[in-house]
Amino acid sequence: MEEHQILELLEARKFKELKEELGTMHPVDIVDMLEEIDERHMILIFRLLAKEEAAEVFTDMNSDMRESLINGLTDSELEEVMDEMYMDDTVDVLEEMPANVVDRLLMATDEETRKKINVLLQYPEDSAGSIMNIEYISLRKEMTVADAILKIRQVGINRETIYTCYVTEKKKLVGCVDVKDLLTAGESRLIEEIMDENVLCARTLDDQEEVATTIKKYGLVAIPIIDHENCLVGIVTVDDAMLVLQDETTEDISIMAGVSPNEDSYFGTSVFQHAKNRTLWLMLLMLSATVSGEILAHYETAMSAMPILITFIPMLMGTSGNCGSQSSTMVIRGLAVGEIQFRDFFRVVFKEMRIALLVGILLSIVNGIRIYIMYDQDIVLAIAIGVTMIAIVCMAKCVGCTLPLLAKRIGLDPALMAAPLISTIMDTCTILMYFAIITAFFRL
Amino acid sequence: MEEHQILELLEARKFKELKEELGTMHPVDIVDMLEEIDERHMILIFRLLAKEEAAEVFTDMNSDMRESLINGLTDSELEEVMDEMYMDDTVDVLEEMPANVVDRLLMATDEETRKKINVLLQYPEDSAGSIMNIEYISLRKEMTVADAILKIRQVGINRETIYTCYVTEKKKLVGCVDVKDLLTAGESRLIEEIMDENVLCARTLDDQEEVATTIKKYGLVAIPIIDHENCLVGIVTVDDAMLVLQDETTEDISIMAGVSPNEDSYFGTSVFQHAKNRTLWLMLLMLSATVSGEILAHYETAMSAMPILITFIPMLMGTSGNCGSQSSTMVIRGLAVGEIQFRDFFRVVFKEMRIALLVGILLSIVNGIRIYIMYDQDIVLAIAIGVTMIAIVCMAKCVGCTLPLLAKRIGLDPALMAAPLISTIMDTCTILMYFAIITAFFRL
Numbered sequence: 001m002e003e004h005q006i007l008e009l010l011e012a013r014k015f016k017e018l019k020e021e022l023g024t025m026h027p028v029d030i031v032d033m034l035e036e037i038d039e040r041h042m043i044l045i046f047r048l049l050a051k052e053e054a055a056e057v058f059t060d061m062n063s064d065m066r067e068s069l070i071n072g073l074t075d076s077e078l079e080e081v082m083d084e085m086y087m088d089d090t091v092d093v094l095e096e097m098p099a100n101v102v103d104r105l106l107m108a109t110d111e112e113t114r115k116k117i118n119v120l121l122q123y124p125e126d127s128a129g130s131i132m133n134i135e136y137i138s139l140r141k142e143m144t145v146a147d148a149i150l151k152i153r154q155v156g157i158n159r160e161t162i163y164t165c166y167v168t169e170k171k172k173l174v175g176c177v178d179v180k181d182l183l184t185a186g187e188s189r190l191i192e193e194i195m196d197e198n199v200l201c202a203r204t205l206d207d208q209e210e211v212a213t214t215i216k217k218y219g220l221v222a223i224p225i226i227d228h229e230n231c232l233v234g235i236v237t238v239d240d241a242m243l244v245l246q247d248e249t250t251e252d253i254s255i256m257a258g259v260s261p262n263e264d265s266y267f268g269t270s271v272f273q274h275a276k277n278r279t280l281w282l283m284l285l286m287l288s289a290t291v292s293g294e295i296l297a298h299y300e301t302a303m304s305a306m307p308i309l310i311t312f313i314p315m316l317m318g319t320s321g322n323c324g325s326q327s328s329t330m331v332i333r334g335l336a337v338g339e340i341q342f343r344d345f346f347r348v349v350f351k352e353m354r355i356a357l358l359v360g361i362l363l364s365i366v367n368g369i370r371i372y373i374m375y376d377q378d379i380v381l382a383i384a385i386g387v388t389m390i391a392i393v394c395m396a397k398c399v400g401c402t403l404p405l406l407a408k409r410i411g412l413d414p415a416l417m418a419a420p421l422i423s424t425i426m427d428t429c430t431i432l433m434y435f436a437i438i439t440a441f442f443r444l
Numbered sequence: 445m446e447e448h449q450i451l452e453l454l455e456a457r458k459f460k461e462l463k464e465e466l467g468t469m470h471p472v473d474i475v476d477m478l479e480e481i482d483e484r485h486m487i488l489i490f491r492l493l494a495k496e497e498a499a500e501v502f503t504d505m506n507s508d509m510r511e512s513l514i515n516g517l518t519d520s521e522l523e524e525v526m527d528e529m530y531m532d533d534t535v536d537v538l539e540e541m542p543a544n545v546v547d548r549l550l551m552a553t554d555e556e557t558r559k560k561i562n563v564l565l566q567y568p569e570d571s572a573g574s575i576m577n578i579e580y581i582s583l584r585k586e587m588t589v590a591d592a593i594l595k596i597r598q599v600g601i602n603r604e605t606i607y608t609c610y611v612t613e614k615k616k617l618v619g620c621v622d623v624k625d626l627l628t629a630g631e632s633r634l635i636e637e638i639m640d641e642n643v644l645c646a647r648t649l650d651d652q653e654e655v656a657t658t659i660k661k662y663g664l665v666a667i668p669i670i671d672h673e674n675c676l677v678g679i680v681t682v683d684d685a686m687l688v689l690q691d692e693t694t695e696d697i698s699i700m701a702g703v704s705p706n707e708d709s710y711f712g713t714s715v716f717q718h719a720k721n722r723t724l725w726l727m728l729l730m731l732s733a734t735v736s737g738e739i740l741a742h743y744e745t746a747m748s749a750m751p752i753l754i755t756f757i758p759m760l761m762g763t764s765g766n767c768g769s770q771s772s773t774m775v776i777r778g779l780a781v782g783e784i785q786f787r788d789f790f791r792v793v794f795k796e797m798r799i800a801l802l803v804g805i806l807l808s809i810v811n812g813i814r815i816y817i818m819y820d821q822d823i824v825l826a827i828a829i830g831v832t833m834i835a836i837v838c839m840a841k842c843v844g845c846t847l848p849l850l851a852k853r854i855g856l857d858p859a860l861m862a863a864p865l866i867s868t869i870m871d872t873c874t875i876l877m878y879f880a881i882i883t884a885f886f887r888l
Contacts (some may be wrong), residue, residue, distance in 0.1 A: 024642050028662050152627045162624050163607050163665070179623050180606050183596050198468050216690070218472050219683035221607070221665055238682050239663035245686070246660070249693050250777055253700075257773035257863070258766055266778045267788075271795060275802035278770050285766055286807055290814070292758035300751050307744050310754075314736035314871050317758070321765075322702055322729055322864045326722050329701035333694055334710045344711075351715060358719040363730055370734070419701070419863045420766045427758050 003033045010041060019048045027056035034065065043072040055084030062268060063096040070101055079108040087113070088133040088240070091120040095130075128211045129204035131244065132225045132234030137165040139177065141192040145185050148177070161237050163221045167195045171231040173224055175199060201226050204233060209248045212241035213338070252336060256329070256418035258282065285424045292427040299435045308375065309438060312385055313431070319363065320392040320430045321423030327352050327400030328422050332414045335404060342409050345402075352401040353394065360393035384441040391437065392430050399425060447477045454485060463492045471500035478509065487516040499528030506712060507540040514545055523552040531557070532577040532684070535564045539574075572655045573648035575688065576669045576678030581609040583621065585636040589629050592621070605681050607665045611639045615675040617668055619643060645670050648677060653692045656685035657782070696780060700773070700862035702729065729868045736871040743879045752819065753882060756829055757875070763807065764836040764874045765867030771796050771844030772866050776858045779848060786853050789846075796845040797838065804837035828885040835881065836874050843869060 009018040022030065022045070030049070034042045034057070046069060049057060058066065058081050070078065082090065082105060090109075094102050094117065106114055116134060123129030137155065139148050152162055165182070167175040175195035185194045201224045202211045215223055215238055222235045251261035258281035262269050269277075296313075303309050331348060334340030340348060364386035371382040400422050404414035453462040466474065466489070474493070478486045478501070490513060493501060502510065502525050514522065526534060526549060534553075538546050538561065550558055560578060567573030581599065583592050596606055609626070611619040619639035629638045645668045646655045659667055659682055666681045695705040702725035706713050713721075740757075747753050775792060778784030784792060808830035815826040844866050848858035 026642070026644065026662060149627060162627070179627075183593060183606070183623075198470070200470065216683075216686045218470060219686075221682070238665070238686075239660075242660045242663075242682075242686060242689070245690075246781060250781065253697065253773060253777050256697075257770050259770050259774065265783045266774060267783070267791070267795075271798045271802065274795070274799045275806070278767075278799070279803055279806055282763060282766055282770075282803065282807060283810060286759055286763050286811060287814070289759035289762040290755075292762075293755035296758060297751065297755045300754070303754075304748065307741065310744070310747075311734075311737035311741045313757075314740060314761070314875075315730055315733035317761070318733040318736075318868055318871060319726060319730050321867065322726055323722075325863065326701050326703050326726075329697060330703065330710060333697050337690060337694065339709045339711070347711070351711075351718070354715045355718045355722070358715065359723055359726065362719070362723055363726060366727060367730060370731070419769065423765070423867070424762055427762060431758075 003036050031060040059089040082108045128206045132236050134234045136235045138168045143191045146187040173232040208244050212244040215241040252415045255415035258420035288424050320396040320426040323393050324396035324400035324422040324426045325419035327397045331401050331404045335414050352397045356394040356397035360390035364389045388437045447480050475504040483512050503533040526552045572650045576680050578678045580679045582612045587635045590631040617676040652688050656688040659685040696859045699859035702864035732868050764840040764870040767837050768840035768844035768866040768870045769863035771841045775845050775848045779858050796841045800838040800841035804834035808833045832881045
């Protein structure tokens with residue numbers, strides 16, 4: 001249903017119809033719709049949602065929407081929403097809210113929940129513990145399949161996912177059982193007999209990106225999380241893993257463009273914050289670029305002797321920057337998805353060198369023909385520029401592929417070694433290489 | 445277990461122990477291990493795997509490994525592997541193999557399977573139909589929960605996912621039931637009563653990226669796929685969706701670096717193919733950059749009159765390129781994850797303009813101080829370069845944010861409007877702007 005239809009029903013005070021309509025909509029779509037309308041209407045519509053749906057809608061909102069909603073709701077309304085929310089989502093919400101809102105939200109939960117929340121809030125940001133869900137199904141080895149199904153039936157309603165059940169012994173994780181296996185095994189069989197003892201698991205302090213990558217690599221719907229005593233304390237589900245991977249990719253892409261990454265969305269970030277995220281790198285690169293400028297000025301006499309030389313500078317600098325960025329981007333992405341490791345160093349360099357030779361020769365030929373035609377068949381010039389082109393392409397591909405690998409090796413983020421930095425370095429290298437070759441060719 | 449330990453067991457002909465060890469390993473890890481060892485050993489180890497595991501290992505291999513394995517196996521061994529594979533995986537394998545291998549593989553399947561495979565092979569590449577799984581659980585409305593559980597128990601073993609069951613009526617999709625609901629509802633209740641009629645679904649010809657994005661957006665474990673007659677024909681599961689999203693992101697990142705995207709991995713792509721993927725853009729950009737060169741040559745007299753002018757060119761060109769790339773990258777990523785739409789055009793431009801002003805002024809001040817100190821307190825020069833800096837930052841951010849949005853509008857891939865193209869355009873704009881401002885300041 002479109003937002004204007006919803007608003008019409010609201011204006012006409014057809015609350016019963018509106019409630020029914022909302023009941024058929026997916027929470028994610030309700031959030032999309034609420035984003036477009038004003039605050040007063042948003043609160044009215046939110047109040048019409050069924051309890052469970054309201055909690056889901058609240059979970060899916062961005063932090064601005066949540067804050068204005070919290071300010072509009074009464075304490076008892078807030079309590080209802082908090083009761084229905086999953087623990088991990090509650091923690092996510094709390095982590096983003098200003099302190100006074102957090103206090104009000106915590107007041108709206110019962111004491112037991114508050115304790116659990118406080119434990120979860122202590123896990124470092126970006127750790128598996130901070131995104132895990134503490135609601136899951138745990139079984140014991142000596143249960144039968146029928147017992148297990150009964151347990152799921154009894155407690156399953158409030159569990160975010162029951163697709164995999166975990167078998168524990170004195171809180172320690174000893175196996176897992178897929179719902180599929182529960183349903184397909186005979187009712188009288190023991191859990192011990194059908195459980196899989198080789199459980200992939202992660203630890204509370206593991207990086208969330210690593211955990212999400214494991215979920216992707218092994219095609220899991222959830223992964224159990226254990227603490228330092230190997231006790232099962234929660235699970236991370238595939239839907240959260242997808243969001244983690246998306247955020248990490250956005251972070252990588254930002255860094256690769258010379259922008260400090262940001263948790264918030266594009267529009268959710270203030271102009272001032274955007275400017276701050278972008279200035280640091282620009283400033284650094286701007287100051288580094290002055291080196292190229294100084295070197296260029298140094299060759300002034302060469303350029304006055306042969307004014308045509310300056311014509312090729314933008315082309316050479318541009319090409320070397322682009323060549324270097326291509327290589328560094330390929331390597332950075334390969335490292336991110338696990339296709340390339342540091343141990344592949346020489347394999348990568350050897351591959352890039354052969355690519356560089358091929359690409360360099362091709363570009364030189366095309367460019368040579370252009371120069372030969374445009375500049376009165378000056379074959380020496382065509383050859384000199386061609387040699388320079390091959391040299392800078394090789395140099396750019398070499399710098400471009402080695403820097404991300406070296407960064408990885410010393411524990412820096414390889415994404416830092418992307419286009420902005422590589423082109424700035426290559427600008428300097430290109431000018432030096434260009435004048436070295438030109439001087440040799442024309443004895444300037 | 446490490447690969448050298450596996451090889452030791454193999455050398456010592458301890459096949460029973462080796463078989464047991466392999467049984468405890470995850471298929472994904474077995475593939476990682478097989479990747480590192482030679483072909484002869486790979487085939488020996490593969491033969492030791494249990495049937496089901498062998499099929500999973502085969503599915504997870506890259507195409508080179510698969511091909512050499514297929515050449516090493518007998519027809520009856522191949523038949524066993526093919527029997528155990530899921531239909532969608534079989535199709536994926538077939539799509540990548542050379543024609544003679546495909547014939548041999550198809551010979552190894554029974555006639556019914558062959559027919560189904562041929563239907564799946566006809567869906568266009570990158571469509572939902574091409575990645576969907578045709579094995580799923582379908583229920584009828586008039587079944588009870590107990591009937592449904594019985595059906596799952598009977599047929600569930602061969603289904604890749606049973607987490608969501610689909611309710612059909614004359615093959616048309618009418619609802620879905622989560623396994624969670626089956627387990628938590630009373631046994632005598634009808635499917636009709638507990639099913640959810642608002643089923644999110646996709647069509648066979650929908651783009652696979654769209655389908656994967658829907659799965660991510662709504663946090664699904666699977667989405668049903670219907671054909672042009674609204675009949676249920678398959679499902680796409682979350683694990684496949686994650687791989688689709690990863691591939692699409694890699695594709696975007698490649699395009700953003702001026703590299704034509706490639707289905708294969710970095711090492712799986714030949715040097716020649718890599719060079720081909722990179723040369724087209726480089727060639728185009730190289731030739732476009734000659735425009736900047738010609739314009740630069742045009743201002744030769746201004747530069748001879750005031751040789752210091754050339755010093756600032758690399759810095760100005762670099763900064764404008766970086767500024768433009770920052771904006772275009774933010775917008776391209778925002779479009780990809782759905783945070784930005786074309787209708788936000790003016791909001792984006794307005795935001796970027798304010799960011800540009802802030803950034804431009806900051807950079808001008810820092811740079812102004814540097815010039816004032818380094819070049820004998822030449823305040824006019826400091827101001828002239830400062831004004832140029834603000835102008836080019838604004839221009840770069842404007843070009844950088846509008847081009848991806850316009851590309852999206854006219855149906856081009858926004859990722860094309862990334863760093864390489866933006867910096868080349870900005871090089872030309874920067875030189876023009878620079879000399880226009882400098883000429884005005886110094887009346888050259």
